[in-house]
Amino acid sequence: MDEARDSDNSFDVVVVGGGAAGLAGALTLVRARRSVLVIDSGSPRNAPAAHMHGYLGQDGESPAALLARGRAEVTGYGGEVRPGTALAADRLPDGGFLVHCGDGRTVRALRLLIATGLVDELPAVPGLGARWGRDVLHCPYCHGWEVRDQPVAVLADGPLAVHQAQLWRQWSERTTLLAHTWPLTAGDRELLAALGVRVVEGEVTGLAVQDDRLTGVTLAGGTVVECRALVVAPRFTARSGVLTSLGLPTVVVERDGSAIGTCVESDPATGATVLDGVWVAGNVTSPQEKVPGTAAQGVRAAMAVNADLIEAESRRALRTLRARADA
Structure with a gap:
């Protein structure tokens, strides 16, 4: 520990990432x-x-408010939080x-805890990014209650579409699946019909917005399908730059083949990676985890x-003691 405190720029642990996982980990460490x-x-x-x-x-708390409190807690125990981006890391001879x-x-x-999270790569439909996290959504456990019983549309552009329609129907019986670019099987259509989920054919080309609220989606032929929430399945891409610079590769995350x-693999109990001295926590290693789970992983x-x-x-203490005894 003393070696890490020889200068103001040396630490026992550098935590890369100041989200829930990183701050929860940092708080645990400064209290230690x-x-x-x-x-x-x-x-x-x-x-x-x-x-x-x-x-x-x-x-119902603001994510920004939670992180602000977390930063204050970490610094209150003597930790340091610096704005900036960690680009890469090198292993030192020691x-x-x-x-x-x-x-x-x-x-x-001396040790690294990487909690850089991931990037949600959205489907290529104009306008999604501006409304992401507001009324363009993906997680019903995060947002389902807020749009309960309202018209919800699920964009089918990947293997999660039917699963998402099944989930979101729990919050709204007015759930529609937009076939968009994903080929639905006969079994898919039968299941959706049994659940009362309407299927609308046609490629989605844009969003209909009025008074800064989503009112529907526009299809290639000009038809507007009413909805108050559009459910999409982003691609979860790990922010892995520091890890890959150390030789830790990302792996592909699959669902139904x-x-x-992508994510970086780690021990599910501790977050340890295959590289000694490097741990990970949060969405960089567990893409579908929510905020409470990522904070727990950080701890x-x-x-x-x-x-x-x-x-x-x-x-080290044993080596020192034995060296003195042999002197």
Whole structure:
């Protein structure tokens, strides 16, 4: 631990990513009396959403407010949070790491906790990005209650479409599946008919918006299909730059034999990667996890990091003791 505190730019642990996973991990580590730096790019995945739901004690809270409180808690215990982007990292001869930041600065760390999250890559329909997290949605557990009983349309452009229609019907019986570009099987159509989900043929070419509210989607022929929420299945692409710079590859995440994104594999209990000294937490390793789950992963990973540092310190203490005894 003393080695990591030789300069203001050296830390026991550098946490890359200032979302729920990274801050929860950092808070656990600073309370364990570790020197911790959080490098926060300020671009959390859920930034477009005004509220988050399903987080016990925090339901309806603004994601931005949660992260602001988290940063204050980390710094209140002596941790440091710096705005910036970590671009890459190198393994040092002593087993630690040198992290290269976008502003040209470098920082040293004995251990790394990477919680950089992912990027939601949206289907190629004009207008989706501007309404993402507002009335263009993907998770019913996050947003379903807010659009309950309203007309909901599911965009079929991948293997999750029928599954999404099944899910969203739980919140609204006025659920329509837009066939768009995905070929539905006879079995798909039979299931949707049994559930009362209407299927509309035709490619979606745009959104209909009035008074800054989604009112429907426009099909290639000009027909407008009414909806108050449009459900899409983004591709979940891991923000893995620092990890790949260390030689940790991403793997393809599949659903029903089709790729839905990428992630970095880790031990599900601790977040440990195959590279000694590097842990991951949150959506970078678990693409479909919600905010409470990512925070829990950050805590578990931080506990594992601290345990690993304790083991290393104990080995050093034993070597020192034995060296003195042999002198």
